[in-house]
Amino acid sequence: MRSLKYSGSQLSSPDQQIDILEGKSNQSSNPAFDTKLQSCELFPLSPVSIDTLQVNVGKVCNQTCKHCHVDAAPDRSESMSLEIFEKCLEVVKKHKIPTVDITGGAPEINPNFRWFVHELHRVGVHVISRCNLTIINANKSYADLPEFYAAHKVEVISSLPYFTAGRTDSQRGNGVFESSISALKQLNEVGYGMENSELTLNLVYNPSGAFLPGNQATLEKQFKKELHERYGIYFDELFCITNLPISRFLDYLLNSGNYDSYMEKLINTFNPAAARNVMCRNLISVGWDGLLYDCDFNQMLELGVQKTASKHINDFDVDDLLHRKIVTGQHCFGCTSGAGSSCGGEVIAK
Numbered sequence: 001m002r003s004l005k006y007s008g009s010q011l012s013s014p015d016q017q018i019d020i021l022e023g024k025s026n027q028s029s030n031p032a033f034d035t036k037l038q039s040c041e042l043f044p045l046s047p048v049s050i051d052t053l054q055v056n057v058g059k060v061c062n063q064t065c066k067h068c069h070v071d072a073a074p075d076r077s078e079s080m081s082l083e084i085f086e087k088c089l090e091v092v093k094k095h096k097i098p099t100v101d102i103t104g105g106a107p108e109i110n111p112n113f114r115w116f117v118h119e120l121h122r123v124g125v126h127v128i129s130r131c132n133l134t135i136i137n138a139n140k141s142y143a144d145l146p147e148f149y150a151a152h153k154v155e156v157i158s159s160l161p162y163f164t165a166g167r168t169d170s171q172r173g174n175g176v177f178e179s180s181i182s183a184l185k186q187l188n189e190v191g192y193g194m195e196n197s198e199l200t201l202n203l204v205y206n207p208s209g210a211f212l213p214g215n216q217a218t219l220e221k222q223f224k225k226e227l228h229e230r231y232g233i234y235f236d237e238l239f240c241i242t243n244l245p246i247s248r249f250l251d252y253l254l255n256s257g258n259y260d261s262y263m264e265k266l267i268n269t270f271n272p273a274a275a276r277n278v279m280c281r282n283l284i285s286v287g288w289d290g291l292l293y294d295c296d297f298n299q300m301l302e303l304g305v306q307k308t309a310s311k312h313i314n315d316f317d318v319d320d321l322l323h324r325k326i327v328t329g330q331h332c333f334g335c336t337s338g339a340g341s342s343c344g345g346e347v348i349a350k
Contacts (some may be wrong), residue, residue, distance in 0.1 A: 020254070042272065047321065047322055050097060051283065054101040054103065056103050056104060056299060058076070059072045059079075060077070060079055066170075066171050067249045070247070078289075080289075087290065092125055098125065099125065103130040129157070130343075132159060133180040146186045149190075150191060158183075159203070184235070201235045204239045204241055205238055206242070210258035212337060216239070240345050244335070245259070245262060245266075246331050263330070273340075279344070280335075285299050286313055301331065308324065
């Protein structure tokens with residue numbers, strides 16, 4: 001492995017990030033992630049099903065968040081083509097995959113997003129959209145998103161770092177909290193998050209610094225109380241997600257001198273029960289260009305599925321993918337710490 005000295009500037013490539021993660025681990029007493037899997041008889045980590053196709057439709061976003069693992073921003077150009085969307089739809093229909101989880105960037109910016117949601121809904125697929133909330137107020141072309149989501153019974157999952165403006169804006173940008181509150185009220189108005197409603201609105205919390213999230217159930221109660229009392233807002237569940245040491249968050253850890261202590265926290269709280277339930281055992285992640293990955297985090301590190309498995313959505317083979325070895329690395333300690341972390345929050349009950 002080549003030597004790499006971190007310069008203090010934003011990491012420019014997935015290779016650099018992997019070098020830092022693996023290189024620093026090799027220079028310390030930290031065990032490799034696969035060694036931990038071996039200790040609990042989970043190596044090699046293998047899939048159990050493909051219940052979800054997670055589709056990243058591009059890196060274009062109306063926000064530039066400090067901890068974004070996608071490195072999404074308004075000036076990014078990566079965007080899924082209609083041809084790849086059509087192939088994803090074909091795969092979902094052919095293999096009867098029950099859930100499609102659409103992410104980005106801000107997925108709504110992709111010009112084919114609404115067509116894709118409509119077609120998935122038409123064939124009875126459960127659709128999840130990871131909406132950053134502020135896109136609803138970005139301009140008039142997105143103002144009807146609450147109604148569009150409601151008409152297609154889309155489950156909306158949205159990040160809200162905290163129930164106050166200071167902590168939210170410090171992570172996601174000035175004015176984000178106010179815009180997010182406005183968007184949440186609009187979603188509530190069409191039925192999202194309301195009692196006895198079939199329209200699901202879930203929020204995502206991830207820490208703003210170099211620490212692990214607290215107990216999910218406790219934080220959910222606090223968020224529900226504060227958001228209702230302060231703003232009259234309702235939602236269904238709060239998902240706590242651990243910040244993985246990749247992309248902008250890795251950059252932050254290195255710049256702030258918190259990398260070593262953060263990795264020690266992740267490694268020391270490794271939980272075999274969480275490892276057994278990691279999300280990569282039940283989903284396939286599709287990149288904007290159609291390439292396949294074990295999860296969205298591997299996608300950002302450009303760690304494609306095992307070489308012997310189907311590599312692109314055009315060659316999607318369920319049997320092949322179900323017999324692959326899941327690609328892992330030091331960043332995977334983030335999903336297996338404590339109660340575990342996934343795109344749906346904790347993976348085991350504390």
